[in-house]
Amino acid sequence: MPRNRTGDRASEAPGAELAARTRNKNGRLRLLLTLPVLAFLASCSGSGPQSALEPKGPIARDIDGLWDLVYWLAVAVFIMVTALLVWAMWRYRERPGDETEPKQLHGSAAIELGGVVFSVVLLAIISVPTVRGLLDMRQVPEGDDVIQIQVTGHQWWWEFEYVDETGPDGATLITANELHIPEDATVYLTMTSADVIHSFWIPAVNGKRDVVPGQVTNLTIIADDPTSPDEPLPGQCAEFCGLAHADMRIKLHVHTDADYAAWLDEQFQPSQLPAEESELAAGWSTFNTVCTTCHQVSLEDVEGEVVTYGPERHIAAADIQFRSSFGPNLTHLFSRGTFGAGTVELTESHLAEWIGDPQSLKPMNPDENDLAAGRVLGMPDTGLNADEISEVIELLKTWR
Numbered sequence: 001m002p003r004n005r006t007g008d009r010a011s012e013a014p015g016a017e018l019a020a021r022t023r024n025k026n027g028r029l030r031l032l033l034t035l036p037v038l039a040f041l042a043s044c045s046g047s048g049p050q051s052a053l054e055p056k057g058p059i060a061r062d063i064d065g066l067w068d069l070v071y072w073l074a075v076a077v078f079i080m081v082t083a084l085l086v087w088a089m090w091r092y093r094e095r096p097g098d099e100t101e102p103k104q105l106h107g108s109a110a111i112e113l114g115g116v117v118f119s120v121v122l123l124a125i126i127s128v129p130t131v132r133g134l135l136d137m138r139q140v141p142e143g144d145d146v147i148q149i150q151v152t153g154h155q156w157w158w159e160f161e162y163v164d165e166t167g168p169d170g171a172t173l174i175t176a177n178e179l180h181i182p183e184d185a186t187v188y189l190t191m192t193s194a195d196v197i198h199s200f201w202i203p204a205v206n207g208k209r210d211v212v213p214g215q216v217t218n219l220t221i222i223a224d225d226p227t228s229p230d231e232p233l234p235g236q237c238a239e240f241c242g243l244a245h246a247d248m249r250i251k252l253h254v255h256t257d258a259d260y261a262a263w264l265d266e267q268f269q270p271s272q273l274p275a276e277e278s279e280l281a282a283g284w285s286t287f288n289t290v291c292t293t294c295h296q297v298s299l300e301d302v303e304g305e306v307v308t309y310g311p312e313r314h315i316a317a318a319d320i321q322f323r324s325s326f327g328p329n330l331t332h333l334f335s336r337g338t339f340g341a342g343t344v345e346l347t348e349s350h351l352a353e354w355i356g357d358p359q360s361l362k363p364m365n366p367d368e369n370d371l372a373a374g375r376v377l378g379m380p381d382t383g384l385n386a387d388e389i390s391e392v393i394e395l396l397k398t399w400r
């Protein structure tokens, strides 16, 4: 007897049960539809500036090209497999009057071998440019024009030291979170971490690379075109590193050669140590008792001598002396557009909020283990009163 294909069991069910079942079915259908709709809608977001699909330099462009290759191969495979599936479903559909089952087969040398060979060929096609790209990216760039920058990851900010750039006092240039480079320059980052594993990632210029305590890793970045001052290329830590991990950003400013030289010049103009009787003396006294336990600052005194205040820098990694600090170097704080690792716009009122209650702008509370081990994480509440805070801000404002 042919199978009953139109057999409607629902016709035997009482009305209420039928309604319930229909509702149930609708619910399931809706759930089933939700997933592809969500996936589809996600594609409407476009790619923001922090996207590997918007390369702004040759290395990132290579990665993007590889992505395109893999994507289109995947699309071709998807279309092929789907077409085969649809064809098989249609060709071997059950027709009225069918009495025999289709031939049941177990194993087919042709199909299995074909599948294996096809996959191997595809993977080989992908692996050649992948391996070549990886080797290219790992190459240590050479030449006098390579800009060397040491990067230290901290919970939860980035320290940049321009090791080849020494100011009039012989000290190297140190800054935080906002990285400045000239267009088309090959910039070689030598990286380590002061605490836990971080990962340095500015998708527009290269892939990510882990930043590991006690080890040195490297990354080359190159950017094509200058960025506008209020639209630097965004990046961030890409390895979960604690409470404020998501707020560990990087801003990459790309300059013309002339603008880069001007920026360096500015960074080497020493900030001033307030004279003893000046209006800024009170702010300096607070700063030098409270803030210099963590923050470094290099200041020129009235005699023209530049002195660095702050904690000793304390990391030695591999054969490189990393002279890293507990908090960002504040010598040229007001040359930055943001603070708190690129998360807060640098304005006086934000700064007052930060000094008064840093946790309100960026959650950095150490957990119990850290407290028990005496570890300080992030910027603590320094307990200054409103007057002291505004005195300190008046002082900070002169450091540009």
Ligand SMILES: [Cu+2]
Binding pocket: 153, 154, 156, 197, 198, 199, 237, 238, 239, 240, 241, 245, 248
């Ligand atoms: Cu991190």
